Amino acid sequence: MSDTEQRGTRTVEWRLSAVTSPRLADPVPVVTAEDIPYITDANRFQNLSVYLPWTPETSALVGTPAESLPGVEPGRPRIQVHVHGGAWRDPRLTARSIEPTVAHAFSGTGRSAPIAAIASLNYTLSRFPTHPALPYDPIKDNHTDPSREAVHPQHVSDFLHGLALLRSFGLTDGSYVLSGHSCGACLSFQSILRPPRHYGLDHLPAAPIPAALIGLNGLYDLPELVTATGLGESHAHLRDDYEMFLSNAFGADQRAWPAASPARFDPAEVAEQVREGNAPRLVVLEQSAEDQLVPTRQRELLTAKLSEVDGLRVVEGNRCTGKHAAPWEQGDMIWESVQDVLRLLQQED
Numbered sequence: 310m311s312d313t314e315q316r317g318t319r320t321v322e323w324r325l326s327a328v329t330s331p332r333l334a335d336p337v338p339v340v341t342a343e344d345i346p347y348i349t350d351a352n353r354f355q356n357l358s359v360y361l362p363w364t365p366e367t368s369a370l371v372g373t374p375a376e377s378l379p380g381v382e383p384g385r386p387r388i389q390v391h392v393h394g395g396a397w398r399d400p401r402l403t404a405r406s407i408e409p410t411v412a413h414a415f416s417g418t419g420r421s422a423p424i425a426a427i428a429s430l431n432y433t434l435s436r437f438p439t440h441p442a443l444p445y446d447p448i449k450d451n452h453t454d455p456s457r458e459a460v461h462p463q464h465v466s467d468f469l470h471g472l473a474l475l476r477s478f479g480l481t482d483g484s485y486v487l488s489g490h491s492c493g494a495c496l497s498f499q500s501i502l503r504p505p506r507h508y509g510l511d512h513l514p515a516a517p518i519p520a521a522l523i524g525l526n527g528l529y530d531l532p533e534l535v536t537a538t539g540l541g542e543s544h545a546h547l548r549d550d551y552e553m554f555l556s557n558a559f560g561a562d563q564r565a566w567p568a569a570s571p572a573r574f575d576p577a578e579v580a581e582q583v584r585e586g587n588a589p590r591l592v593v594l595e596q597s598a599e600d601q602l603v604p605t606r607q608r609e610l611l612t613a614k615l616s617e618v619d620g621l622r623v624v625e626g627n628r629c630t631g632k633h634a635a636p637w638e639q640g641d642m643i644w645e646s647v648q649d650v651l652r653l654l655q656q657e658d
């Protein structure tokens with residue numbers, strides 16, 4: 310292993326690799342640094358990966374330690390940061406799920422890509438005692454895997470530690486677009502629209518502020534996911550699954566769920582964050598009408614709530630179609646959505 314031990318965290322070197330998308334004929338070469346820990350004595354999910362397009366400049370980085378994000382421009386959105394989904398519990402859905410999107414973003418060889426880097430974060434998961442192949446129950450398994458025992462607000466805490474590492478790599482306010490899929494969308498909106506103190510995380514630094522937030526097939530109103538009206542007829546059969554994984558991720562006391570739900574944030578408080586420059590002015594919400602896991606009502610509720618926020622532009626995107634996982638599995642939809650956001654941001658300049 311070429312990694313070197315340092316201060317209880319690992320330094321990871323840039324290496325040449327390739328990523329694929331089912332929608333592209335050929336693998337796309339990239340320069341990547343994978344699984345960079347963002348906290349001392351990290352568990353196996355407290356890390357992030359960075360992907361760069363393969364260019365003469367980035368080739369020169371291969372074999373050197375990944376310590377900065379090349380191509381950051383102050384105040385210009387040149388970076389995408391992504392948070393994966395998986396119901397806060399699926400160990401098979403990781404930061405690598407952004408790779409098909411990376412392939413689309415960096416497939417135009419010779420042309421300079423509109424963004425300079427894509428970072429993708431892992432975070433500690435919650436228990437998943439009923440996973441068909443990889444079940445984990447803290448009591449039965451005698452706490453052998455802390456990387457699968459998170460309870461809210463640990464997911465937010467991990468994500469903020471990850472953004473703090475990216476800040477030390479050069480990420481600044483306005484220099485990136487933040488995307489999240491499913492529970493990753495929930496985590497992004499939780500972490501950016503409310504300050505750390507909302508979760509009792511006052512000891513953590515606030516995140517660098519993204520230029521825009523993109524929610525993809527996201528979960529935004531947790532109490533509604535366990536009610537008949539919230540789920541609707543099409544998704545009513547998922548009630549017990551939702552109740553199980555939301556209880557594992559947020560605690561069984563459902564009185565704590567509203568404060569953790571982006572669709573229930575106080576619009577006046579979010580407006581104050583926007584006014585002070587501590588939250589983005591643009592939010593794009595993507596929701597596939599054919600999503601078999603997330604009811605479209607989740608997006609409707611968040612659109613309605615965030616439309617009450619003075620100074621915030623809320624746009625319903627139309628790039629996501631097909632099943633719940635299609636956006637990250639195929640990559641092209643997420644990349645189209647990021648490009649839409651870059652265009653919307655340009656219009657505002």
Ligand SMILES: N[C@@H](CC(=O)c1ccccc1NC=O)C(=O)O
Nearest residue numbers: 394395396397398399491492602
């Ligand atoms: N394979 C996943 C399914 C899943 O991710 C999921 C299921 C229902 C509603 C939302 C989901 N994902 C959100 O992150 C699981 O069962 O953990």
